[in-house]
Amino acid sequence: MPSEPLLVTSRFYVVEVDRPLADGSIRTRAVVRHPGAVTIVPMIDDDHVCLIRNFRVSVNQTLIELPAGTLEPPEPADQAAHRELVEETGYEAGAMQELHQFYLSPGILDEKMHLFLATDLKEVGAAREAGEEIENLIVPWQEAIELVESRRIQDAKTISGLLLYDRIRSRNS
Amino acid sequence: MPSEPLLVTSRFYVVEVDRPLADGSIRTRAVVRHPGAVTIVPMIDDDHVCLIRNFRVSVNQTLIELPAGTLEPPEPADQAAHRELVEETGYEAGAMQELHQFYLSPGILDEKMHLFLATDLKEVGAAREAGEEIENLIVPWQEAIELVESRRIQDAKTISGLLLYDRIRSRNS
Numbered sequence: 001m002p003s004e005p006l007l008v009t010s011r012f013y014v015v016e017v018d019r020p021l022a023d024g025s026i027r028t029r030a031v032v033r034h035p036g037a038v039t040i041v042p043m044i045d046d047d048h049v050c051l052i053r054n055f056r057v058s059v060n061q062t063l064i065e066l067p068a069g070t071l072e073p074p075e076p077a078d079q080a081a082h083r084e085l086v087e088e089t090g091y092e093a094g095a096m097q098e099l100h101q102f103y104l105s106p107g108i109l110d111e112k113m114h115l116f117l118a119t120d121l122k123e124v125g126a127a128r129e130a131g132e133e134i135e136n137l138i139v140p141w142q143e144a145i146e147l148v149e150s151r152r153i154q155d156a157k158t159i160s161g162l163l164l165y166d167r168i169r170s171r172n173s
Numbered sequence: 174m175p176s177e178p179l180l181v182t183s184r185f186y187v188v189e190v191d192r193p194l195a196d197g198s199i200r201t202r203a204v205v206r207h208p209g210a211v212t213i214v215p216m217i218d219d220d221h222v223c224l225i226r227n228f229r230v231s232v233n234q235t236l237i238e239l240p241a242g243t244l245e246p247p248e249p250a251d252q253a254a255h256r257e258l259v260e261e262t263g264y265e266a267g268a269m270q271e272l273h274q275f276y277l278s279p280g281i282l283d284e285k286m287h288l289f290l291a292t293d294l295k296e297v298g299a300a301r302e303a304g305e306e307i308e309n310l311i312v313p314w315q316e317a318i319e320l321v322e323s324r325r326i327q328d329a330k331t332i333s334g335l336l337l338y339d340r341i342r343s344r345n346s
Contacts (some may be wrong), residue, residue, distance in 0.1 A: 030185070160333050
């Protein structure tokens with residue numbers, strides 16, 4: 001039976017998990033539980049992607065990222081991707097395709113990120129949440145890749161998302 | 174002045190951070206503090222990389238990953254990379270080169286990952302910590318990339334590390 005959480009916050013909670021080991025002993029580890037998240041590669045046209053500049057309280061700096069946000073269960077991931085894309089960038093997507101799924105820090109955190117490609121975009125106006133300090137940064141595709149290679153982009157979901165979609169683009173071109 | 178942590182565990186702690194907003198209000202958010210980590214692309218030879226299969230308690234499954242581990246401050250990142258590579262895979266690196274740095278989940282977690290390329294490897298025997306359920310998975314480079322593209326690899330640091338180094342390999346070939 002799961003034990004009581006060690007801590008509950010508005011965005012995650014922390015539990016202790018027991019793992020029986022081969023030698024018969026039990027290892028107990030603290031794990032951060034998270035509802036999961038979505039991140040989106042939003043293509044404004046064939047050659048431009050909409051990144052964001054996002055002030056991050058946890059690291060006290062503005063990072064260049066793909067738009068992203070937390071799942072609101074039981075909301076399906078593709079619906080969350082549509083919602084977060086409009087909220088953060090002001091673009092509504094005509095098509096939303098899942099490209100990949102990955103864990104972010106599985107040593108301590110169960111957060112799973114669903115990566116989507118958004119196309120057929122229409123500008124409808126952003127609806128950023130109170131306190132979100134976000135602005136759009138629309139760049140040519142090759143410039144986005146150069147921001148990764150020059151280490152200006154320092155966010156794992158953004159590096160993964162841009163480089164994964166770059167391989168798909170290369171295969172299709 | 175920083176307030177008392179909400180929770181302290183052996184591998185991370187949780188604090189509340191205040192952020193003054195443009196409208197004069199203050200947003201308070203819970204943030205997970207972590208000492209940072211290293212991950213390594215260990216090249217056995219020009220065409221083979223040493224991945225690991227790693228059972229992850231947080232997601233209750235075995236993931237295919239690059240070897241990695243937590244910094245033990247004040248230990249420098251490159252020293253941690255040497256230490257973790259031996260502990261997890263049994264390989265000692267003759268050369269360790271930093272390729273990139275990235276945050277893993279900056280919405281809630283300040284963990285920064287340092288990515289290294291390890292070359293000139295020599296087998297000296299693994300020294301896995303009690304409870305680590307890890308085994309080596311040595312594959313040709315192209316197979317590692319295919320494990321990413323087929324979604325068998327579902328770990329952000331591993332996707333980022335393999336695709337970043339693949340671009341460097343392509344440029345140099």
